[in-house]
Amino acid sequence: MNKKLHELREEYKNIPIPVELDKLVTEALHEKPKKKRFVWPMTSVAAATVFVASVNLSPAAADTLSKIPGVKELVEVVTFEEVHDGKGTTKIDVATPKVSGLENQTLENNINADYQATTEKLYQEYKQQKGHFAVASDYKTITDHHGILSIEQTILHVQASGYEQKRYVTLDTKNEALITLPSLFKDTSYIEVISEEIIRQMHAQMKADDNKIYFVNPEQEPVDVFKSIHKNQQFYINDKGKLVISFDEYDVAPGYMGAVQFVIPTKVIQSILVGDRYIR
Amino acid sequence: MTKRHDIRAQFVACVTDYKDDFYRLAYSYVKNQQDALDIVQDAIQKGLQALERLEKMDSMKSWFYKIVVRTAIDFLRKHKRVTVMDDDTLDYLQSGAEDHYEDIDLHEALERLPIEYRTIIVLRYFEDLKIDAIAEIVDENVNTVKTRLYRGLKLLRIEITEGTVHE
Numbered sequence: 275m276n277k278k279l280h281e282l283r284e285e286y287k288n289i290p291i292p293v294e295l296d297k298l299v300t301e302a303l304h305e306k307p308k309k310k311r312f313v314w315p316m317t318s319v320a321a322a323t324v325f326v327a328s329v330n331l332s333p334a335a336a337d338t339l340s341k342i343p344g345v346k347e348l349v350e351v352v353t354f355e356e357v358h359d360g361k362g363t364t365k366i367d368v369a370t371p372k373v374s375g376l377e378n379q380t381l382e383n384n385i386n387a388d389y390q391a392t393t394e395k396l397y398q399e400y401k402q403q404k405g406h407f408a409v410a411s412d413y414k415t416i417t418d419h420h421g422i423l424s425i426e427q428t429i430l431h432v433q434a435s436g437y438e439q440k441r442y443v444t445l446d447t448k449n450e451a452l453i454t455l456p457s458l459f460k461d462t463s464y465i466e467v468i469s470e471e472i473i474r475q476m477h478a479q480m481k482a483d484d485n486k487i488y489f490v491n492p493e494q495e496p497v498d499v500f501k502s503i504h505k506n507q508q509f510y511i512n513d514k515g516k517l518v519i520s521f522d523e524y525d526v527a528p529g530y531m532g533a534v535q536f537v538i539p540t541k542v543i544q545s546i547l548v549g550d551r552y553i554r
Numbered sequence: 555m556t557k558r559h560d561i562r563a564q565f566v567a568c569v570t571d572y573k574d575d576f577y578r579l580a581y582s583y584v585k586n587q588q589d590a591l592d593i594v595q596d597a598i599q600k601g602l603q604a605l606e607r608l609e610k611m612d613s614m615k616s617w618f619y620k621i622v623v624r625t626a627i628d629f630l631r632k633h634k635r636v637t638v639m640d641d642d643t644l645d646y647l648q649s650g651a652e653d654h655y656e657d658i659d660l661h662e663a664l665e666r667l668p669i670e671y672r673t674i675i676v677l678r679y680f681e682d683l684k685i686d687a688i689a690e691i692v693d694e695n696v697n698t699v700k701t702r703l704y705r706g707l708k709l710l711r712i713e714i715t716e717g718t719v720h721e
Contacts, residue, residue, distance in 0.1 A: 278710070278712050279712055281660060282679070282680070282710075287578070287680070289577075291577060291578075292587050293576050293664075294675070295594070296573070297595065298591055298594065299570065299598065300570075302595045302598035302599060303598060303602075354561055510682050512630065516695045530566065
């Protein structure tokens with residue numbers, strides 16, 4: 275290279291790198307893109323209440339329905355209402371889902387009431403906020419297959435950085451029952467079996483890809499590491515009939531990993547499943 | 555994991571690996587640490603957003619260089635620190651270069667170059683990018699890039715041999 279150019283190049287390459295760069299880059303990379311997203315802050319206690327009610331109702335509903343074949347409306351999810359508002363630096367974009375077509379009105383009303391309560395809660399949160407704040411919520415049907423309907427609701431709170439949550443409702447549309455995680459298994463041993471499988475997958479993924487980090491190594495993480503799923507951990511059943519366990523952003527991994535999910539191989543849980551109707 | 559996750563992981567790896575390069579490039583425009591850091595941060599945010607729409611890409615690094623260059627030039631425009639110079643003005647300057655800029659040092663001469671020319675010199679000789687990658691980054695065709703590189707070097711009164719501009 276030309277000598278003068280070489281001098282200029284040297285000068286350029288000697289531009290000092292500030293110590294802050296490292297931290298700034300890491301933080302910027304771990305922020306979720308400031309893009310329209312969604313939210314759903316139903317507490318697990320509230321969720322549990324609905325689950326219990328519907329599970330108790332389901333056997334009766336199943337019986338009634340089996341006697342009147344073909345009269346059932348198609349069970350579907352529609353948008354009940356949308357809320358869009360913004361003032362200055364605060365913003366809300368929420369789409370409220372509504373389940374329709376269930377014969378079991380109690381179940382349908384319970385689910386829909388919860389969805390509406392969530393929207394109301396998000397709206398109140400939005401109204402009280404000053405400064406930079408955005409909340410968004412949306413939903414989609416991720417499985418509608420073999421009589422299983424899984425609805426995913428994603429909720430995002432953005433205040434400086436974002437916090438993403440995912441909430442699932444999984445319905446047995448043939449028997450009109452809400453499927454809960456405990457209801458899939460014979461006993462509570464599933465908590466340990468699934469947790470072990472997830473820890474195994476976390477290690478395997480980190481080994482295969484340096485960019486992936488899970489809070490799983492006690493010697494490397496200053497904070498709590500993942501030990502066990504909650505008995506009502508968020509889950510859904512995918513269109514291949516596999517159980518998928520979901521975690522909110524920051525729960526088990528740094529923010530840049532987002533809300534993370536683990537597909538549990540059926541052979542791992544086969545022996546403790548109640549039956550093979552839902553999970554295959 | 556999905557393809558989307560792969561691209562995102564690739565992006566995180568690329569920015570992390572080459573952050574010093576991206577920072578220096580940003581710094582070469584604004585000449586101060588705070589602004590350069592702001593540009594890097596801003597460029598990462600833009601990159602993350604654009605990533606969601608991205609279908610495929612040949613080189614993650616070139617792609618992000620493009621974002622850094624655009625973010626830096628936008629920054630300068632906003633702060634009115636840049637003037638766009640047309641080729642005629644440049645021809646005029648170039649004709650007088652030998653006479654008037656005897657005494658200024660090389661460093662200063664580079665700073666005085668119009669931004670379109672400086673960008674190309676920096677990318678070619680300091681960041682070691684190929685002409686076609688640069689053409690992609692600055693959204694110009696290969697010939698325009700070569701012309702600007704040639705003119706830029708001439709303005710710096712750097713002796714040009716065939717090998718200097720081309721590969």
